[in-house]
Amino acid sequence: MRLQPSFDERLLRESVARLAGEFGAEYFMEKTRAREPVTELWKKLGDNGYLGAFLPTEYGGGGQGIWSLAIVSEELAAAGCPMFPLIYSAAIVSNVLARHGSQEQKDTWLPKLAAGEAKIAFAITEPDAGSNSHNLSTVARRTGDKYVINGRKTFISGVDSADAILVVARTGTDEKTGKGLLSLFLVDPDAPGLEHTYVPTAVNAPEGQWMLFFDGVEVDADQLIGTQDKGLRIVFEGLNPERILGATLSTGLARYALNKAVSYVKDRQVWGVPIATHQAVAHPLAKAKIELDLAGLMMRKAAALYDAGSPEAGEAANMAKYAAGEAGIHCVDAAIQVHGGNGVALEYGLTDVWWLARFTKIGPVSAEMVLNYVSEHTLGLPKSY
Known part of the structure; x- marks a missing residue:
């Protein structure tokens, strides 16, 4: 597992972040309030090969591991554009079709999924x-x-x-x-x-x-x-990518909120000094940042184990999902708190992401079910359900 990002990884992050920045949180929320899909963004992701990063090259994919798709998802969320379809369509369904679909099903759907021309719920x-x-x-x-x-x-x-x-x-x-x-x-x-x-x-x-x-x-x-x-085994094969991509929503949203908070506390002045100089403001943000980076390490480990075909990938993916969910909530909550009353003002954009950050602790797998998994499979405790 590489701790230093490769050149290709840095390039991918920068490219996706730049593309997402062309749209941003304001575009995303306009579409959300109108209950319209983010078609333009999705198509551009497909045109640039990001949606098919996890798919075989013979179907127009990039032939990369799950970590490449995780990078795409996290950078989008960090730009204020968290994308659910990357979990269910690009990670779960695409993976299921690539591994278990008939040749006709693969030929019909995988090129379209890679190009952003189709989504499957x-x-x-x-x-x-x-x-x-x-x-x-x-x-x-x-x-x-x-x-x-x-x-x-x-x-x-x-x-x-x-x-x-x-x-x-x-x-x-x-x-x-x-x-x-x-x-x-x-x-x-x-x-x-x-x-x-x-x-x-x-x-x-x-x-x-x-x-x-x-x-x-x-x-x-x-x-x-x-x-x-024989579908249950196939479904279980899609759970680890689901956990990893679900974690990226949390970490991406955490970065989005934390970046806003850091910028705000540097600029906001009370009694003649930036409020960032006060430990009561700085420490919660520092603690949130530590939790975020720890979750990021577990995400990277889970992706590396999954791409290597390790049986330990399930444990790591569940832990990554849990850690990221906790970090996401704490980062968004800390960001709201240091904004004071402005934290609930719509113009600051933090309330837009609060419930999504909170939801990631419930789904696509609840924190309690992750703890059940770790209790049974990691600690060897009796099954509780």
């Missing part, structure tokens, strides 16, 4: 099955050369701007354990029998959250990803 969470994927109640039944899907999903990001939805559904039950056997399907967002309802949240992001209702939705058998009943 990811639908696994249900009202009664959040982290307990074995308990999914959305069912897909084989009828001839089709599958028929019935059920519902909740908190699914970006459905309204997706070109397809990767749906996880139950296709059977393990006779020994009683747990669901899962399969993955590519579903047309406009398929007959599929309805979606917007879920209002406090999180500021162009990609809204949606409830999905499947009522006899037919899917051709060739839209199955991988093998029937």
Whole structure:
């Protein structure tokens, strides 16, 4: 694991930061308030090869590791443009298709995903099955050369701007354990029998959250990803990239807030001196910076282990997600606090990112489930659920 960034890494960071700066937080929030996708930014990322950094070169990707995509995500968030689709479309779905898709599925989707010409949403969470994927109640039944899907999903990001939805559904039950056997399907967002309802949240992001209702939705058998009943293993393969990219949202937002705070406390004067000279102001920011850099180190470790194919990647990815979530909240909160009353003034842009920073402690995996993982797999404690 390199502690000093390579020339290519520095160049990638600088390039993405420069591109993101052409749009910035004001553009991002305008799109968010209008509930419109950031199409121009997404397309430019694709044109410059950033969205396909994690994909094989034969499909227009960069053939790089997960760390390259993590850099793209973090730099965008640090510029005030945190991008959920980089988690679900560029990291989870693209990875699933590249590893388990049929040749036709790869040829159809991977070049478009790499070029920013398509997005694919990811639908696994249900009202009664959040982290307990074995308990999914959305069912897909084989009828001839089709599958028929019935059920519902909740908190699914970006459905309204997706070109397809990767749906996880139950296709059977393990006779020994009683747990669901899962399969993955590519579903047309406009398929007959599929309805979606917007879920209002406090999180500021162009990609809204949606409830999905499947009522006899037919899917051709060739839209199955991988093998029937073997989908849980495929889903788990996407969890480490999800954790790492989720962590980058937190660290990017932390940098965004911390940069604003440092600039403010240097300029803001009370009793004839900048407020940065007071330890009560400086120390919380210094503590937040330490937490941020520690989280960044764990993110780098997780990415290096994942790219090396190490079985320890899961532990590191979960720890990185936890550490980054904590650092993100503390950095944004410290930034708001040192701004005083201006911290809640909309013009300073800190309240725009507060709920997203707070949300990263809940999803895409909750802090409690990370602690469960570490308790069981790292410390060897009895399973608690």
